[in-house]
Amino acid sequence: MPVPFVDMRAELVALAGGDFVRRELTSECAIVLHYWGCPPLEQGVHEAAMATFHHHFVTNGWRSIGYHYHVSWPDGAVAYVGDVFTARANVSGLNHLAIGICVEGDLKGDIPDAVIEGVRCAIGSIHAEVVRRMGDKGQFVYGLPIYGHKEFALPGHGTVCPGPGGMRIVEALRVC
Numbered sequence: 001m002p003v004p005f006v007d008m009r010a011e012l013v014a015l016a017g018g019d020f021v022r023r024e025l026t027s028e029c030a031i032v033l034h035y036w037g038c039p040p041l042e043q044g045v046h047e048a049a050m051a052t053f054h055h056h057f058v059t060n061g062w063r064s065i066g067y068h069y070h071v072s073w074p075d076g077a078v079a080y081v082g083d084v085f086t087a088r089a090n091v092s093g094l095n096h097l098a099i100g101i102c103v104e105g106d107l108k109g110d111i112p113d114a115v116i117e118g119v120r121c122a123i124g125s126i127h128a129e130v131v132r133r134m135g136d137k138g139q140f141v142y143g144l145p146i147y148g149h150k151e152f153a154l155p156g157h158g159t160v161c162p163g164p165g166g167m168r169i170v171e172a173l174r175v176c
């Protein structure tokens, strides 16, 4: 069954009155998995992505939502929330390299297959977007590694994100 997918980029750029700055993508980049670290809303992908947007833009005062993709819990629906050719705010000091996918919730207990499929769908969207916009020069995107945030963080910026459940998602996707 296809994973539900919504492109919220234009809506969020309009709400924020702009966006993060553009960046180039290279083979040095990485796909980085995050989680909320708190219980899921379970109100659908749009509400959950909007909650993250408000937290980043209003509460934190950031330029917009810090991630590129949001995957909702427990249905695995995907929202494309920030253009992959922008350097957003999800890995301190490495935002120029990170393509951030955030999974809603605290990822406690079993991870639904739908959520893993949602993350796989987001990665597929990254691949398609980069190749569509860069042509043959974008082929490197298929070789980009996927890390949990805590694996990719710079020294001094340690984090438990994306938690043991999030790391199980990363491991599941690394082997295929």
Ligand SMILES: [Zn+2]
Pocket (backbone or CB within 6 Å): 033, 034, 035, 090, 149, 159, 161, 162
């Ligand atoms: Zn994180």
